[in-house]
Amino acid sequence: MRFDIITVLPELLDGPFSHSILKRAQQKGHLEVHLHNLRDYATNKQKQVDDYPFGGGAGMVMKVEPIAACIEKLLSERSYDEVVYTSPDGLRLDQGICNRMSLLNNVIILCGHYKGVDERIRQKYITMELSIGDYVLSGGELAAAVIVDSIGRLIPGVLNDETSALTDSFQDNLLAPPIYTRPAAWEGMSVPEILLSGHEAKIDEWRYEQSLERTRARRPDLLGE
Numbered sequence: 001m002r003f004d005i006i007t008v009l010p011e012l013l014d015g016p017f018s019h020s021i022l023k024r025a026q027q028k029g030h031l032e033v034h035l036h037n038l039r040d041y042a043t044n045k046q047k048q049v050d051d052y053p054f055g056g057g058a059g060m061v062m063k064v065e066p067i068a069a070c071i072e073k074l075l076s077e078r079s080y081d082e083v084v085y086t087s088p089d090g091l092r093l094d095q096g097i098c099n100r101m102s103l104l105n106n107v108i109i110l111c112g113h114y115k116g117v118d119e120r121i122r123q124k125y126i127t128m129e130l131s132i133g134d135y136v137l138s139g140g141e142l143a144a145a146v147i148v149d150s151i152g153r154l155i156p157g158v159l160n161d162e163t164s165a166l167t168d169s170f171q172d173n174l175l176a177p178p179i180y181t182r183p184a185a186w187e188g189m190s191v192p193e194i195l196l197s198g199h200e201a202k203i204d205e206w207r208y209e210q211s212l213e214r215t216r217a218r219r220p221d222l223l224g225e
């Protein structure tokens with residue numbers, strides 16, 4: 001899967017994709033992340049990518065021309081399944097969306113800044129608007145990092161243990177059960193007996209019960225309760 005991220009701050013995105021699972025995903029050829037500096041598409045001498053809002057008011061608005069030039073260039077090179085704009089008023093990202101998007105091939109992510117982008121960009125190019133939660137970030141880069149990370153780890157072949165994503169929270173609308181590792185006893189707290197029993201079926205059953213209990217207590221909405 002290929003992501004093309006359009007941003008005024010590519011440096012902000014150097015880190016998140018160069019470690020651990022996402023780094024390996026790129027090395028194994030499952031994931032490509034290309035950063036595009038919007039300033040490279042600015043037409044005037046000052047490399048201006050924003051301007052004052054029509055109608056007045058606080059904050060700057062991202063101009064149409066550089067964004068259009070960048071998106072047009074990408075669209076002329078290959079076809080894209082989605083052109084995403086990160087925005088607090090978009091569809092709230094969840095595991096279901098991530099699962100579905102992990103099957104796509106090419107996705108553009110446009111990161112907003114300042115007050116956001118000129119509405120006409122959204123009308124002309126954007127096919128999907130994603131929010132990562134009901135709060136306002138100063139730019140779309142961290143949202144793009146969250147989107148690429150949460151989708152990238154689901155691309156078939158990325159996780160070492162193929163089943164591991166399936167037992168994470170939100171798959172099957174359940175939160176994950178408690179987990180433990182060695183030592184079996186620590187500060188007077190011991191690991192539940194069942195996990196040391198070696199009895200796989202009973203362990204699965206215990207984990208399912210724990211998942212249900214935790215979901216009921218913390219997120220009854222996931223169970224439709």
Ligand code: SAH
Binds near residue numbers: 137141
């Ligand atoms: N004026 C906008 C907020 C602008 S914040 C409003 O009130 O809705 C600047 C940029 O940060 C946005 O254009 C968007 O790209 C990004 N951003 C902020 N909060 C976000 C969120 N919750 N999810 C995704 N992107 C977000």
